[in-house]
Amino acid sequence: MRRKTRQVRVGPVLVGGDASVSVQSMTNTDTRDVKKTVEQIEMLQESGCEIIRVAVLDMQAAEALREIKQRIKIPLVADIHFNHQLALQALKSGVDALRINPGNIGEKSKVQAVVQAAKERKIPLRIGVNAGSLEKPLLAKYGGANAQALVESALGHVALLEIEDFTDIVISVKASNVLTTIQAYHLLAEKTDYPLHLGVTEAGTVFSGSIKSAIGIGALLAEGIGDTIRVSLTGSPAEEIKVAYQILKALDLRKRGPEIISCPTCGRCQVELIPLAEEIEKRCQKITLPLKIAIMGCVVNGPGEAREADIGIAGGKGEGLLFKKGEIIKKIPQEQLLDVLWKEIEKMSKEEI
Numbered sequence: 519m520r521r522k523t524r525q526v527r528v529g530p531v532l533v534g535g536d537a538s539v540s541v542q543s544m545t546n547t548d549t550r551d552v553k554k555t556v557e558q559i560e561m562l563q564e565s566g567c568e569i570i571r572v573a574v575l576d577m578q579a580a581e582a583l584r585e586i587k588q589r590i591k592i593p594l595v596a597d598i599h600f601n602h603q604l605a606l607q608a609l610k611s612g613v614d615a616l617r618i619n620p621g622n623i624g625e626k627s628k629v630q631a632v633v634q635a636a637k638e639r640k641i642p643l644r645i646g647v648n649a650g651s652l653e654k655p656l657l658a659k660y661g662g663a664n665a666q667a668l669v670e671s672a673l674g675h676v677a678l679l680e681i682e683d684f685t686d687i688v689i690s691v692k693a694s695n696v697l698t699t700i701q702a703y704h705l706l707a708e709k710t711d712y713p714l715h716l717g718v719t720e721a722g723t724v725f726s727g728s729i730k731s732a733i734g735i736g737a738l739l740a741e742g743i744g745d746t747i748r749v750s751l752t753g754s755p756a757e758e759i760k761v762a763y764q765i766l767k768a769l770d771l772r773k774r775g776p777e778i779i780s781c782p783t784c785g786r787c788q789v790e791l792i793p794l795a796e797e798i799e800k801r802c803q804k805i806t807l808p809l810k811i812a813i814m815g816c817v818v819n820g821p822g823e824a825r826e827a828d829i830g831i832a833g834g835k836g837e838g839l840l841f842k843k844g845e846i847i848k849k850i851p852q853e854q855l856l857d858v859l860w861k862e863i864e865k866m867s868k869e870e871i
Contacts, residue, residue, distance in 0.1 A: 520742045523713045526642045526686050529593030529614035531568055533642075533688055534713025534745040539771050541762045542715070542748040543755040544571040544597070549579040549586070556589045558755065563592050565759040566774055566806075569746065571595040571617060580607035587612045595644070602628035609635045615688075617644040619651065619675065626678070633682040642686035643679065647672045648719050649693035663693065665701035672706060687712050688746070692719035696734040703738050713745035724753040728761045736765050760803075773808035776863070779827060780813040789833035789852050791815040794859075801860055805867045812841070813859075829862050831855055842866075 525535030533540060543562050547555045549572045559570050574580050574596045587594050595615040596608035602623045605616055609632075616636060623629050636643055649663035652671055660667040668691040679687060689712050691702040699718050706714065718734040721727035731749040738744050747765070749758040766772035780795040795813045802811070812830025831838040831850070838855050840847040842862065850858050 521707055521744075523711050523745060524685070526688055526713055528569055528595070528642060531593050533715075537745070539739065539744060539766060540568045540746040541566060541759060541766070541772075542569040542571060542595075542746055543567045543758045543762075544573070544748065544750075546755060549573055549575070550582050552582050552585050552589070555582075555586055559586070559590045559592070562755055562759060563590070564804075565756050566763055567592060567755075567759050569593045569595060569615075571597050571748075573597050574604050574608055577604065577607060580604045580611060583608055583611035583613055587614075598623075602632050605632045606635055609639055609641060613641065615642045615644060617646045619646055622651070629678050630682060633679055633684045636686070637682070637684050640686070642688060643684070644688040644690060644715055645672055645675045645679070646690045646715070647675070647692070649695070649698065650720070663698070665691075665698055665705055668693065668698070668702040669705045669709065673709060676710070676712070685712075688715050689713075690715040690717060692717050692750075694718065694720040696730050699734045700737055703743055704741075707743045714743060715746050715748065716744040717748045717750055719750055721750050722752060724751050724757045724761075727751040727753075728757075731761060732765050732768075735762075736769060739765070739769050739771060767808075774806055776802045776805055776807070776809040776811050778802065778811045778813065779830075781815045783815050788835045789815060789838055789855065791833060794856050797856060798859065798863070802863065805863070807867050809863065809866055811863060829859070829866055831859055 523534040526533045531540055545555055545558050547558050549555055562570060570592055583596060593614035595617055596613045597617045598605040600622050605618060608616060647668055649668060652663050652667055656667040656671055672689050672691050676687060691706055693699045696718055703714060716735045716738055718731050721730045735747050747762055749761045751758050763774050767777055778799050783791050798813060810827040812827035815833045830841050836852045838850050840850055840858060
């Protein structure tokens, strides 16, 4: 069962409450380069990104947010560290949310200024605490960056906002260690009903980072914890979106784009299944309809799995059976399997399932 939380509005996107788990990413362009930043955001939106965050390193970047915001269609979040004036300018530029760490903003009066400006504009704040930037007293208290330290830091920052009667808050407590991340979110979920932004920070490359993110984010979502997610990968932000939706689809939380069911192949497989499955997956990347596609290599599990799919093939000796909605359509020679299957997928992608 999904954890009950308060609900926060980030532009038109609802986070928490009964809203769907939303997918976020972060640009890796120079925010001061409006053209390149907007181009990347548009590419990410096409991939399914629903909230986008940008780094704000200086005042020029904070001022560039105004034009970026005017040219994009998804909510814009400004990522601020150290300088509260950048947060104030980002708010003036019209961002939909701020990601801050009050602990590095500075003295209390600076935090108050940011909170009051956000409150006036009804803009939510994400309190983002990372294991790599915890306060020294907490590191000394707990002997390192453990789950308890992350949660104490986050709730301490939240208290600074609540003193100002500000509750439009989302919280994240990320670590690069998967178990620490899971433990921190468990502990946080017990102590507060604010919506939670999930992620395994600095997870790694597309390969290893996808695995760590799937385990960390997936384990929490499976327990009903989490309201919005960002998969952090050393690679193109578009890969983050792809992995995020695969995690959500695996847990039946979101249905965007095809789900491909393909067998691992074994000695019974008598068709060239691996290149066929890889090519179909590649071609399906721009399809948003949640088709279920089965690509199976033999008669053991193949026909059964293919029948459960919207469209699929089950291989035989140098040939395959094409299934659609549980019915055998025809037998196809191996050399025609790719083209015939893809033609059917294209046709179905334009129809309602």
